[in-house]
Amino acid sequence: MIERRTVFKAALAVGASVLLAACSSDGDSVAGTPQPAGPAADTPSKAKITAEPAIDAKDAEVAKPVVVKVTEGKLTEVKVSSGGKDVKGELAADGLSWTSSESLGYGKTYTYAAKANDAENKPAELTGNFTTLKPAKEVRATVNPSDNAEVGVGMPVKVEFASPVKDRAAAEKALSVKCSGDAEGSWGWLSDSVVCYRTKDYWPANSTVTVEAKLYGVDLGGGSFGKSDVSTKFKIGRNQVVKIHTPDHAMNVTRDGAAHKSYPCSNGLDSEQARNTPNGTFIVMEKKPAAVFNNEQYHYTNVNKKWACRISNHGEFIHENQDNAANIGKANTSHGCVNLLEADAKHYFDSALIGDPVEISGSTLASPVNSDVKVWFFDWKSWQSKSAIK
Incomplete structure (x- = not known):
């Protein structure tokens, strides 16, 4: 009897010990069971950072902006640099993108260093390089x-x-x-x-x-x-246009669509086509208070004339030629230039702007194809056809 009670008490003591352990309320996990990991310990950031040009890109365009973007988060820092110099750029107000504001250099390597946080403040980073194109x-x-x-x-x-x-x-x-x-x-x-x-x-x-x-x-x-x-x-x-009809021996100037001045002139010799003042719409290209003329074909060199306005690099000018005064307003005798009396040449010279149109008609000589400024030799449709964009 004594032995049996002792065994029963021992068993009861063991059962109470197990019960106490099972009913523990101190917040610890059950002995022998592993604790679950906390959410901040190992879960990666949901923020994903991307960039254009991409990491390791080669021959990137230099004029195209660099753009860094993030999804499921906000950018906190963006640096794009080369040779210790940062590329200027701006972070969008919503924190979702960064865009460069200056062009990149040819043949350079650029480094990304971008950071972002997701909604739970977990950080994400983007690092790497890209290179720009190097022209031949x-x-x-x-x-x-x-x-x-x-x-x-x-x-x-x-x-x-x-x-x-x-x-x-x-x-x-x-x-x-x-x-x-x-x-x-x-x-x-x-x-x-x-x-x-x-x-x-x-x-x-x-x-x-x-x-x-x-x-x-x-x-x-x-x-x-x-x-x-x-x-x-x-x-x-102001709108100033010279109009010359060569048989009329007059140089007429309009200002803002109305008649402004008329000067007697002598144009290129009518009887020799190579000496005609050519047809076409020219512009004043250059102004010289004093000019020296040479033309070996017609046996003259170092001829000094005043108030010269070049209208073509084919050789045509509007200028003073007091030596030809007897023919000015009466006959065309020049080698292609428009000759004016000295006072008239000075008056016109002072009024002219580079780019003023000079419209010449009545000649038998066509517009010179070798003139540098020939944009007005073409009708509108022909000029448009010279565009490379169709």
Whole structure:
């Protein structure tokens, strides 16, 4: 009997011990059972950062902006750098993107260092590099008229490239012209390195013209890329047009559509076509208070004349020729130039702007094909056909 009670008490003691363990309320896991991991310990951030150009990209475009984006989170820091210099850029107000605000350099390696947090404030990072393209040749361009110039209503815009352009359409798409007045215009290629812009009619008087040639990074074909952007902003002056009907021996000037001045003149010799003043619409290209004329074909050199306005690089000027005064207003006897009396030449010279139109008719000689400024020798449809963008 004594032994049996002892065994029963021992068993009861063991059962109580197990019961106490099972009913424990101190918050610990049951002995021998592993604790579940906390959510912040191992779960990765939901924020995903991407970039364009992509990591390890080669030959990236230099004029295209760098864009860093994040999904399911917000960007906290973005750095894009090369050679210790950061690329300028701006983080969007919503924190979802960053966009560069300056062009990249040719043939450089850029490094990304971007950070973001997801909704639970878990961080994500993006690091890596990309490289930009390196052109076989960088081509410089110039634009005319220059900044702040005041020019006549016939003045074309000229963009000239230092090397031939193979992809003319790509180059032309990078060009833009804005006029403060109402003016329809078009680009036209005069050679593989020169493209000009002219209006259908003349520019509106007293308007302002802004030209942008965003050529940096533009693939011009054959491994050549634009070296830099160029631009200009200039003013159109009053509408002044010279009209010469060569048989009339008179140079008439209109101002804003109304008759302004008329000067007696002598034009190219009628009886010798090579000496005719050619037909066509020219512009004043250059002004010289004193000019020296040479023409070995007609046996004269070092002839000094005053108040010369060049209208063609074929050799035609409007200038003083007091030595031909007997024929001025009466007969055409020059070698192709428009001769005026000295006082009239000075008066016209002072009134002229580079880009003023000079319309010549009545001659038997056609417009010179080798003139640099020949945009007005074409009718509108023919000029439009010279555009590379169809």
